[in-house]
Amino acid sequence: MYFVLLFGLLGLASTSPCDTSGSNQELVLSLNKDLLRSLEEPGRLPNPSVHLALRLSKVHNLLKEGEHLNRLTVHVHNNIQSSLSGNQPVTGLLALYALALKSSCYDLNTLTFTVGDKSETLLMHLKKQMEQEKEYITFNQRPLTNYYQYSLGVLALCVNGIRVNNHVVNKLIKAVENEHFKHGDVESIDTYAVAAMALQCVKNAGCGAKKTACNIHNGAELETALSKIKQKFLASQRPDGHIGNEFSTGLAVQALLAMGTPVWECAPSMEAMRRDARGNRYHNPMAISQVLPALQQKSYLAVQSKDCHNEDDTLVLEPTDPVAVLPSKTKVAVTVEVVTSGGTGTVYSLDVPKGSSLLEALNLLQEKNVGFTFEMESSLWGPFLSAVNGERARQSDRRYWHLSSDGTSLTEGISDFKLKVAQKITLKNISY
Numbered sequence: 001m002y003f004v005l006l007f008g009l010l011g012l013a014s015t016s017p018c019d020t021s022g023s024n025q026e027l028v029l030s031l032n033k034d035l036l037r038s039l040e041e042p043g044r045l046p047n048p049s050v051h052l053a054l055r056l057s058k059v060h061n062l063l064k065e066g067e068h069l070n071r072l073t074v075h076v077h078n079n080i081q082s083s084l085s086g087n088q089p090v091t092g093l094l095a096l097y098a099l100a101l102k103s104s105c106y107d108l109n110t111l112t113f114t115v116g117d118k119s120e121t122l123l124m125h126l127k128k129q130m131e132q133e134k135e136y137i138t139f140n141q142r143p144l145t146n147y148y149q150y151s152l153g154v155l156a157l158c159v160n161g162i163r164v165n166n167h168v169v170n171k172l173i174k175a176v177e178n179e180h181f182k183h184g185d186v187e188s189i190d191t192y193a194v195a196a197m198a199l200q201c202v203k204n205a206g207c208g209a210k211k212t213a214c215n216i217h218n219g220a221e222l223e224t225a226l227s228k229i230k231q232k233f234l235a236s237q238r239p240d241g242h243i244g245n246e247f248s249t250g251l252a253v254q255a256l257l258a259m260g261t262p263v264w265e266c267a268p269s270m271e272a273m274r275r276d277a278r279g280n281r282y283h284n285p286m287a288i289s290q291v292l293p294a295l296q297q298k299s300y301l302a303v304q305s306k307d308c309h310n311e312d313d314t315l316v317l318e319p320t321d322p323v324a325v326l327p328s329k330t331k332v333a334v335t336v337e338v339v340t341s342g343g344t345g346t347v348y349s350l351d352v353p354k355g356s357s358l359l360e361a362l363n364l365l366q367e368k369n370v371g372f373t374f375e376m377e378s379s380l381w382g383p384f385l386s387a388v389n390g391e392r393a394r395q396s397d398r399r400y401w402h403l404s405s406d407g408t409s410l411t412e413g414i415s416d417f418k419l420k421v422a423q424k425i426t427l428k429n430i431s432y
């Protein structure tokens with residue numbers, strides 16, 4: 001009887017939602033391979049967030065990771081250089097680049113950018129971007145870019161051992177206090193998550209190794225902000241375990257782990273992500289890159305202690321047969337409604353092969369020459385819809401084309417969202 005009970009309990013423990021043995025390990029491995037495979041997709045640019053996730057994984061393909069690192073130091077580097085030269089804010093990309101390089105133990109002091117005739121290191125440029133963001137917040141109550149990128153900036157400086165200016169940190173604390181993190185008109189859990197990792201890093205840096213006597217400017221406020229974020233996560237946890245939505249849960253779990261939450265407390269969210277992964281919800285490499293560290297019980301703070309010695313090198317990709325996806329013969333009826341900034345609405349109708357992406361549908365609609373046109377800008381998440389019928393809505397205008405289906409906001413962009421049933425898509429130019 002005793003043994004039956006003992007084995008029963010052991011059995012239960014080994015299938016506990018947070019352990020990384022058995023099926024979870026296979027799931028993690030398969031996501032890891034998907035991410036590695038994404039590096040080889042034709043036309044896909046090197047992505048610092050993907051690099052970071054690959055480097056935080058337990059298993060590696062050091063050759064492919066090394067090649068990707070080289071591509072990052074060319075493409076992303078040039079991209080940042082041209083933004084800096086054009087005086088365009090580039091805080092988030094610069095921060096992700098710094099995190100990615102650190103995760104590969106790259107000596108960041110060897111990288112410089114030149115503006116005018118002055119050449120300065122990457123981290124010095126990030127510090128300057130943060131100063132500009134901070135000044136902008138003082139006069140406009142919001143950053144030049146957004147609080148997600150502002151938080152990434154604090155995080156990247158901190159994990160690279162740079163002391164972050166107290167005023168910069170205080171602006172982040174105040175923004176948490178005043179609940180300024182919005183994604184469109186809903187709360188941005190993703191932003192709270194990155195802010196939590198950034199503030200936790202600042203806290204750890206001020207507390208030293210022994211964490212006995214902490215010397216943190218505004219320590220009490222920082223502590224309150226961290227608790228507030230934890231409360232936010234609790235309040236935004238859905239009955240199915242997601243914190244926010246399926247694409248913010250990975251970052252939220254990373255943040256909880258960084259804040260010292262025991263793994264078992266994140267069990268429902270871990271399970272939700274595993275369900276999503278099994279259901280193939282995470283096919284965008286950006287989505288995988290934010291979830292994968294969390295599924296391995298790690299956060300971006302782990303970059304701080306990365307030493308890159310004696311690393312595993314067993315991750316191999318089996319050759320895959322190219323699968324030709326033929327357009328479905330079944331059609332679905334789609335109505336596309338365009339609502340301009342002035343509130344004028346135009347409705348278009350078309351039939352598309354079932355399973356087409358919204359992007360494919362918009363292309364078909366444009367080809368019909370019925371007066372509908374659109375433009376896109378590339379981003380780490382894929383194509384961002386930036387203009388419809390000649391009307392632009394971009395970050396610089398603080399407007400965007402909001403996407404919804406039958407009145408519900410889409411949680412994916414135009415190239416990821418698939419049209420499986422008849423529906424009305426609304427593209428609405430709104431300000432934020």
Ligand code: B12
Pocket residue numbers: 091092093096145146148149183184188190191245246247248251284287290379380381382383384385386395399400401402403404409410411412413414416432
């Ligand atoms: C800030 C933000 C926005 C801002 C961007 C402008 C600004 N204020 O800076 C606004 C409010 C405009 C926005 C819009 C949308 N967003 Co948004 N956004 C974010 C957020 C919080 C941070 C992005 C960022 O700055 N990254 C850092 C920089 C360095 O990376 P980047 O790639 O260069 O950043 C640019 C792109 O990410 C782009 N962008 C922002 N959102 C989206 C969404 C998609 C699908 C694409 C392709 C691009 C894109 O804007 C960024 C700034 O220029 C992320 C959270 C996250 N986890 O990543 C969500 C996030 C990327 N957004 C998301 C979504 C769903 C949208 C919308 C589709 C919502 C909708 N129903 O309309 C729209 C995009 C519609 C379109 N026109 O194509 C999802 C994407 C999930 C997915 N699987 O695709 C995320 C992950 C949030 C979430 N958890 O649901 N977003």
